[in-house]
Amino acid sequence: MSETIDLVRDIIIILLLLSGTFFILSASIGVIRFPDVYTRLHAATKASTLGISGIMIGAFIFLYAEKGIISGKLILGIIFILLTAPPLSAHMIGRAAHSSGIKPWAADGKTRDAYADSIEKNK
Amino acid sequence: MSLQIIINLVVAIMWMFLAETYSVVSFLKGFIIGALLLFLLRRFIPDAFYLNRLWKMIKLMFLFIKELFLSNIDIVMWVYKPRKDFQPGIFALPIELKSNWEITMLTSLISLTPGTLSVAVSENNEVIYIHAMNIDDTETAIESIKMSFEKAIMEVTR
Numbered sequence: 082m083s084e085t086i087d088l089v090r091d092i093i094i095i096l097l098l099l100s101g102t103f104f105i106l107s108a109s110i111g112v113i114r115f116p117d118v119y120t121r122l123h124a125a126t127k128a129s130t131l132g133i134s135g136i137m138i139g140a141f142i143f144l145y146a147e148k149g150i151i152s153g154k155l156i157l158g159i160i161f162i163l164l165t166a167p168p169l170s171a172h173m174i175g176r177a178a179h180s181s182g183i184k185p186w187a188a189d190g191k192t193r194d195a196y197a198d199s200i201e202k203n204k
Numbered sequence: 205m206s207l208q209i210i211i212n213l214v215v216a217i218m219w220m221f222l223a224e225t226y227s228v229v230s231f232l233k234g235f236i237i238g239a240l241l242l243f244l245l246r247r248f249i250p251d252a253f254y255l256n257r258l259w260k261m262i263k264l265m266f267l268f269i270k271e272l273f274l275s276n277i278d279i280v281m282w283v284y285k286p287r288k289d290f291q292p293g294i295f296a297l298p299i300e301l302k303s304n305w306e307i308t309m310l311t312s313l314i315s316l317t318p319g320t321l322s323v324a325v326s327e328n329n330e331v332i333y334i335h336a337m338n339i340d341d342t343e344t345a346i347e348s349i350k351m352s353f354e355k356a357i358m359e360v361t362r
Binding site: 115 | 268272273275276279280282283284288290291292293294295296311312313315316319321322323324326331333335337
């Protein structure tokens with residue numbers, strides 16, 4: 082009986098770690114594939130958060146089941162990644178990129194940029 | 205709201221002393237009893253029942269997590285699509301929220317939704333500029349942000 086529970090637990094840990102690595106891998110492929118800063122920010126900040134939380138939850142369950150440690154640091158890590166990575170850093174990098182004059186990429190060459198338009202208007 | 209929290213804590217500590225067991229479990233028991241009392245007497249205490257607000261906050265948190273999952277799956281789909289058939293661009297979203305805290309919450313939520321990323325807030329705090337992966341469905345994005353997020357945030361803060 083306890084062997085099946087162990088097996089299920091191991092499978093859950095493996096799935097969490099694998100999905101985490103998959104999301105991080107996709108994020109890095111996205112950073113290479115996407116055309117400009119803003120679209121790359123989408124990939125780098127969004128997909129990686131789920132990846133990191135997956136790996137951390139996997140590590141948490143592993144540590145608890147195998148060593149009996151309840152690791153508060155991992156939980157804190159997840160919370161702070163969620164609080165900072167997608168909203169904060171993405172916003173700041175996007176803003177910095179925009180104020181240093183990078184235009185959003187467009188497939189047909191026409192940039193659609195309401196922010197630049199409004200700055201232009203207020204001048 | 206702060207008055208209700210204080211009443212609740214006082215009831216919890218009183219329960220601990222009455223039961224003469226000074227443990228977390230008895231504190232929690234007292235806390236639940238205090239919350240029940242506040243709920244029953246909510247007509248006579250100023251302000252709305254504060255756990256209502258807590259419940260809304262928890263709901264907002266779950267909304268956060270749901271959007272996080274959706275946006276991740278969405279972006280992974282964009283990554284593995286062979287053709288770059290998206291049309292990125294920045295659009296403006298007029299907002300009704302006023303205080304800094306609310307706007308921070310809203311921009312975070314927008315950054316977590318599939319295909320949108322808040323780039324800047326205008327100086328008079330009236331417009332948020334959002335970079336969208338696919339600008340063609342701007343209308344639906346504005347609609348969903350207005351309907352779900354702004355409402356959820358307003359329920360917590362007002």
